[in-house]
Amino acid sequence: MELTPYVEALRRSLAAAGQAAADDVRAAAERLSYAVEPSLRLTLLEALGDAAAEVTSQLDGVAVEVRLRGGDPELVAAELAPPQPPTPPQPPTPPTHPEPDEGTSRVSLRLPETLKVRVEEAAAADGMSVNAWLIRAVLQTLEPNRSSSVRINIGRNISGWVR
Structure with a gap:
């Protein structure tokens, strides 16, 4: 899953909010949009992890995990093995x-x-x-x-x- 579209959407929103302000505020909003990118990516990863945990709790015998591949998150559903009976x-x-x-x-x-x-x-x-x-x-x-x-x-x- 590519996070860049979500980060770009936030940048556009900040730029649109800055359009009503003076030039120095618009420039600050643009710089701020680049400064918050790492925090935004981390927040999005946390949201994906929470969503995966919620979906897992609602599914029987399936675990949904968030895995990172090259910095991009990937949702993976894995079937859980049934619990082994205890040895007598x-x-x-x-x-x-x-x-x-x-x-x-x-x-x-x-x-x-x-x-x-x-x-x-x-x-x-x-x-x-x-x-x-x-x-x-x-x-x-x-x-x-x-x-x-x-x-x-x-x-x-x-x-x-x-x-």
């Missing part, structure tokens, strides 16, 4: 399993009543006992990057799977 995260590695003959230990845990109620509700929602739910929570905290599906044996009477 790596599956967690399974946790280390307790040894089958590993004994169990008893721990007394004191919880505020409100927290105890929340633990019981969460365990019930997962279809687990409070003890199994707490074991899973401890394993997840100690091994956060690992799956929580481990085989547990509790005491002599209780055994099961935690998920």
